[in-house]
Amino acid sequence: MLIILASIPRASQSADTQPPKRGKPATQPSQTCAHHAHKSSTKTLRIAAFEADVTPPIGSVLCHGNVSPAKEIVDPLSARGIVLLGSGEPIVLCAVDWVAISNKAHDVFRERLAEAAGTSPDRVAVHTVHQHDTPGVDLSTEEILVQHDLSGAMFDPDVCRQAIERTAAAVKDSLKKAVAVTHVGYGKGRVEKVASNRRILNDEGKCVMTRMSSCRNEAARAAPEGLIDPDVRLVSFWAGDRPVASLTYYACHPQSYYGKGGxxxxxxxxxxxxRQQAVPAALHVHFDGAGGNIAAGKYNDGSPENRPVLAARLAKGxxxxxxxQKKAPIGVGDVAWAVQPVQLPVRETLTENDILKRLTDQSLDRKKRVFAARDLAWLHRMTSGHQIPLACLRVGPVSVLHMPGELCVEYQLAAQKMCPGQFVAMAAYGDDGPGYICTEIAYRQGGYETTHVSRxxxxxxxxxxxxxxQLLEATRQ
Incomplete structure (x- = not known):
């Protein structure tokens, strides 16, 4: 399968390989491609930072229609990120303050940002921060809902498209203000009393208790933190002594409380x-890491006054x-981008007949019918041969993996072990069509994340x- 590296012109890429079989990874990238990733150029490495408002209007559907619609705007939501220019076609990284962007909506978002930046969609990474009192969008599901008189039950398509266009406009406008990059910074900080594993196992290795984003069960809160990544990682870009952008990565569900319409x-x-207020010269962008099975439940009872407490602890990290942070000088030869599309194996219990029964049963709660439509959209995407892109960015000593779905923390920790002694960060919550993505053993252990919410x-x-x-190796050779 095609691997695209930053310094290789698109015209020179090989496209004669066959796509992988269903549920299989793409083939190993060639050594030739990996070598060329490090060739320098006379071009200057530049960066542009962008930000757009993606706040939904009052009355908007939130969290896929699973919570109360918007009654008030507590905080403005944004889509923000960077464009790296000068090492091959532009590379766009974007984080959106929404709960999820799935399937065709993820495709369209990437396509429009690519057009705005003058690049191709496979060089665009779009992720959500996954806050729950925000929109969750999926144009593939909306196409199905229209056929069953449920249009708009999951999200407002106009709100979605308008937000995408505002973000694309911000990307295009940012290119006029691009500045030369001289250094990349990288560091990590310990975050205390925020993250805890949601899955509490017994001595036999079975999940016997779930500790969600907020928890008042004394036994669950008394249980150990469990497996987490306690560190927030930071990647910064500098123009001389001036910081231009600060990107942070932390694996944890971002909810303190939600569902009241705020x-x-x-x-x-x-x-x-x-952090934006503390270091105003740089645009601060936050990516949620592989926090599918991680939340603040051990340290959060869901009370509103606990939200700023959790925020302060994360901000301290x-x-x-x-x-x-350490700083390293960089140029165009220090940047590599690799993308590898994969087809993910579909949950065996997802069959079209069963899904259609749920979708067409008008006696069911509307939320369940919408969920069935989401299942059908995913099933159709995978059975049609659609592939989800996984990507890796290398900038000097820094590697960042860009991943789909509500990925469990084991994947993030595994990525770090693949490059011992090196700096590896991860952004999850890319295309959220697959829902939760657990490890093989977790599906035997049980727990909420392994149920119907994982496709x-x-x-x-x-x-x-x-x-x-493969991606880490391709970008580091």
Missing amino acids: VSYDFMGMARTA MEEAWNT VAPGVEQVLTATMQ
């Missing part, structure tokens, strides 16, 4: 805003990462880990 960027957005089969772990390894 549109909010929640505690992760609050932490980001605190971000500050530590900023203050202790993939246990074999997904082999597909993703093999591809992660």
Whole structure:
């Protein structure tokens, strides 16, 4: 399968390989391509930072229609990111304050940003921060809902498209203000008393208790944190002594409380805003890491006053990462981008007949019918041969993996072990069509994340880990 590296012109890419079989990773990238990723150029490496408002209006559907619609705007939502220019076609990284962008909506978002930046969609990464009092959009599902008189039940298509266009306009406008990049910064900070594993296992290795974003069960809160990644990672870009952008990565669900109709960027957005105020010269962009099975439940009872407490703890970790970061000089020859499309194995219980029964049963709650439409959209995407792109950006000593779905933290920790002693960050919540993505053993252990909210089969772990390894190797040779 095609691997695209930053310094290789598109005309020179080989397109004669066959797509992988269903549920299999793409083929190993060639050594020739990997070598060329490091060839220098006379061009100057530049960066442009962009930000657009994506706040939905009052009355908008939130969180796929699973919570109360928007009654008030507590915080403005944004789509923000960077464009790297000068090393091959532009590379766009974007984080959106929405709960999810799935299937065709993810395609369209990337296509429009690519057009605005003058690049191709496979060089655009779009992720959500996953706050729940925000829109969750999926144009593939909307096409199905229209056929069943449920249009707009999951999200407002006009709100979605308008937000995409505003973001594309911001990307295009940012190119006029691009500046030369001289250094990349990288660091990490410890975050105390925020993240905890949602899955509590017994001595037999079975999940016996789930600790969600907020929790008042004393036994669950007393249980150990479990497996987490306690560090927030930071990647910054500098023009001489001036910071231009600060990108942070932390694996945890971002909810303190939600569902009351207050549109909010929640505690992760609050932490980001605190850092923006502390270092105003740089645009601060936050990506949610592989936090599918991670939340603040051990340290959060869901009370509104706890939101700023969690935000302050995360902001403190971000500050530590900023203050202790190392800087390395970079040029166009220090940048590589690799993308590898994969087809993910579909959950065996997802059959078209069963899904259609749920979708057409008008006695069912509308939320369940919408969920059935989401299942059908995903099933059709995978059975049609559609592939989801996984990508890796290398900038000097820094590697960042861009991944789909509500990825469990084991994938993030595995990526770090693939490059011992090196700096590896991960952004998850890309295309959220697959929903939760667990490890193979987790599907045997049970727990909420492994139920119907995961549209993939246990074999997904082999597909993703093999591809992660290939991407990291391709960008570092």
